Amino acid sequence: MSLKSKVTGLILxxxxxxxxxxxxxxxxxxxxxxLVAHVLRRLAPQTATIVINANRNLPQYQALAGVAAVAPDAxxxxxxxxAGLQTGLQHCATELLLTAPCDSPFLPADLAxxxxxxxxxxxxxxxxxxxxxxxxxxxxxxxxxxxHPVFSLIKAGVxxxxxxxxxxxxxxxxxxxxxxxxxxxxxxxxxAFRNINTLEELQRHERERAPAAATPGFGGDPDAxxxxxxxxxxxxxxxxxxxxxxxPLRAALDRVLAEDIISPINVPAYDNSxxxxxxxxxxxxxxxxxxxxxxxxxxxxxxxxxxxxxxxxGECIRIMTGAAIPPGCDSVIPQELAAAIDGDNVxxxxxxxxxxxxxxxxxxxxxxxxxxxxxxxxxxxxDLGLVASLGIANIAVTRKLRVAFFSTGDELRSLGxxxxxxxxxxxxxxxxxxxxxxxGCEVIDMGIVRDDPIALETALREACKNAxxxxxxxxxxxxxxxxxxxxxxxLGEVDFWKLAMRPGRPLAFGKVQADDDSAWLFGLPGxxxxxxxxxxxxxxxxxxxMMGATAMQPAVKARAAEAIRKRPGRTEYQRGIVSTGADxxxxxxxxxxxxxxxxxxxxxANCIVVLHxxxxxxxxxxxxxxxxxxxxx
Ligand code: AMP
Ligand code: MG
Numbered sequence: 304m305s306l307k308s309k310v311t312g313l314i315l316x317x318x319x320x321x322x323x324x325x326x327x328x329x330x331x332x333x334x335x336x337x338l339v340a341h342v343l344r345r346l347a348p349q350t351a352t353i354v355i356n357a358n359r360n361l362p363q364y365q366a367l368a369g370v371a372a373v374a375p376d377a378x379x380x381x382x383x384x385x386a387g388l389q390t391g392l393q394h395c396a397t398e399l400l401l402t403a404p405c406d407s408p409f410l411p412a413d414l415a416x417x418x419x420x421x422x423x424x425x426x427x428x429x430x431x432x433x434x435x436x437x438x439x440x441x442x443x444x445x446x447x448x449x450x451h452p453v454f455s456l457i458k459a460g461v462x463x464x465x466x467x468x469x470x471x472x473x474x475x476x477x478x479x480x481x482x483x484x485x486x487x488x489x490x491x492x493x494x495a496f497r498n499i500n501t502l503e504e505l506q507r508h509e510r511e512r513a514p515a516a517a518t519p520g521f522g523g524d525p526d527a528x529x530x531x532x533x534x535x536x537x538x539x540x541x542x543x544x545x546x547x548x549x550x551p552l553r554a555a556l557d558r559v560l561a562e563d564i565i566s567p568i569n570v571p572a573y574d575n576s577x578x579x580x581x582x583x584x585x586x587x588x589x590x591x592x593x594x595x596x597x598x599x600x601x602x603x604x605x606x607x608x609x610x611x612x613x614x615x616x617g618e619c620i621r622i623m624t625g626a627a628i629p630p631g632c633d634s635v636i637p638q639e640l641a642a643a644i645d646g647d648n649v650x651x652x653x654x655x656x657x658x659x660x661x662x663x664x665x666x667x668x669x670x671x672x673x674x675x676x677x678x679x680x681x682x683x684x685x686d687l688g689l690v691a692s693l694g695i696a697n698i699a700v701t702r703k704l705r706v707a708f709f710s711t712g713d714e715l716r717s718l719g720x721x722x723x724x725x726x727x728x729x730x731x732x733x734x735x736x737x738x739x740x741x742x743g744c745e746v747i748d749m750g751i752v753r754d755d756p757i758a759l760e761t762a763l764r765e766a767c768k769n770a771x772x773x774x775x776x777x778x779x780x781x782x783x784x785x786x787x788x789x790x791x792x793x794l795g796e797v798d799f800w801k802l803a804m805r806p807g808r809p810l811a812f813g814k815v816q817a818d819d820d821s822a823w824l825f826g827l828p829g830x831x832x833x834x835x836x837x838x839x840x841x842x843x844x845x846x847x848x849m850m851g852a853t854a855m856q857p858a859v860k861a862r863a864a865e866a867i868r869k870r871p872g873r874t875e876y877q878r879g880i881v882s883t884g885a886d887x888x889x890x891x892x893x894x895x896x897x898x899x900x901x902x903x904x905x906x907x908a909n910c911i912v913v914l915h916x917x918x919x920x921x922x923x924x925x926x927x928x929x930x931x932x933x934x935x936x
Pocket of ligand 1: 710711712714715727728729730731732776777778779780783828829830831
């Protein structure tokens with residue numbers, strides 16, 4: 304099931320608008336629409352349905368396109384956002400509720416996705432957005448963490464806990480959140496969470512910022528594009544391919560599932576024993592205070608060879624793990640919990656097991672007709688096993704993505720060639736091959752293309768004909784890109800970005816066309832580390848999206864074993880080694896020199912340390928986000 308289908312959006316518009324001269328904030332005009340309409344537009348792609356909590360002007364809210372329901376506070380009396388949350392949870396039709404205030408027209412396009420990833424990773428009931436903020440009065444001071452409790456993803460099942468919390472008279476959102484298991488997600492773009500509190504602010508924003516505008520980073524190059532914004536622009540443009548193929552189960556390993564796997568049967572198909580022991584009728588177990596009961600063993604149930612006779616009162620059946628539970632039985636006592644076993648007499652004391660113990664119920668793993676695995680999942684070993692357990696031998700997967708790649712540069716030499724003065728061996732084609740092969744793409748290696756407009760145009764035209772996507776390295780930095788830009792302008796629509804990131808500042812992204820064929824182009828920088836980092840951060844998520852995969856790679860936290868220098872205003876990806884510290888927790892240190900050409904920093908590393916846009920120097924002992932290279936599967 305897609306994330307979107309699990310999420311109901313809740314727009315909190317129930318305030319009195321005291322700071323806005325008691326106007327209804329959500330209905331204030333802003334850039335050609337109302338504030339709430341902007342919020343709706345941002346939430347719609349992330350949610351299955353949207354509910355608005357409002358206490359006034361209900362018809363105006365109801366009239367907005369795409370609103371499923373408008374609900375006033377169930378408790379009445381303008382009790383604040385927590386009352387709105389209660390109302391939202393009461394109207395939540397899905398398992399998750401995504402909340403946002405009505406005056407946040409810039410909220411992130413990946414809010415639900417990122418909050419959900421953290422919730423899953425941390426087993427939390429709730430995930431809340433956090434940004435790094437600066438003190439406007441004291442811009443030199445270190446940034447601080449600012450949680451945004453009204454931008455949250457919360458399990459619908461917490462409603463009874465909220466009811467109980469409100470019944471105590473408490474009204475603070477943060478207070479309620481503290482009663483739950485909460486995950487926090489650091490977002491780079493603090494401006495995305497700005498809400499508009501006064502009419503004056505509204506007018507200022509109206510002048511200053513368009514809702515989808517890129518946010519330049521402070522402290523860095525004001526023209527540089529924010530990493531998150533570039534990722535968003537890419538994600539919004541590429542779409543999944545629709546070609547699928549049906550494969551025998553084993554051949555589907557690591558491929559993307561193209562349709563939901565619906566379970567044709569209950570798994571397990573019948574009630575069976577979780578233990579080697581004796582099956583019996585729970586009602587025959589001795590009551591508290593009663594003497595131990597002696598059961599008479601009347602037969603044996605094996606896995607695959609059921610015992611079909613129902614026991615009478617005081618009888619039991621010897622049973623093996625996985626064997627069907629004999630008729631009339633509802634409990635199994637493991638043999639080691641019997642007080643005594645003497646031939647066919649099994650003595651059981653009160654309290655040895657509870658009634659109903661040690662049974663695996665029919666359908667407890669999967670129910671017939673239910674979704675066993677949702678479309679979009681990358682098939683891992685456990686999925687192969689699960690599909691096999693349903694008796695399904697062939698499954699539909701997205702066809703392999705065809706990705707063409709080449710390196711550009713007159714200085715590049717291929718393996719086997721002589722390394723002339725001033726030349727380097729082409730390593731990018733090898734790292735790209737490895738990364739693409741790992742993603743399960745069909746790779747088309749087009750070799751080295753000279754720094755020559757005609758050679759480049761010819762290569763791109765050919766790549767268009769054969770591939771869904773093209774990855775190039777080199778030739779996109781400002782000086783080098785001039786003729787590349789001219790060719791791209793002829794062949795398609797490609798943007799050349801200067802990103803607020805390190806390594807990997809330049810990036811070209813767009814679509815190139817040759818006759819009737821087109822392909823997405825990712826023009827990565829030439830430096831070997833920059834190629835890998837840009838591939839992981841921009842090309843990989845886009846390729847996964849094209850494959851129809853829903854996979855996300857959640858960052859995990861590790862303690863910085865030493866201080867890390869970091870300039871606010873750009874995202875940095877440093878190479879690190881995660882290990883287990885003396886306290887048993889994950890710690891990370893950097894792999895020495897971090898230059899963008901130093902590939903050994905990458906081979907020594909087992910993770911990338913993500914230092915977010917607004918983040919400043921990290922002190923030893925602080926927690927940082929890391930992306931691990933390897934996983935168990
Ligand atoms: P460019 O982006 O083309 O200016 O290249 C930046 C740097 O990366 C230069 O030092 C290039 O020599 C180096 N470089 C470019 N492509 C490759 C490659 N395929 N393999 C190794 N180094 C490369
Ligand atoms: Mg070059």
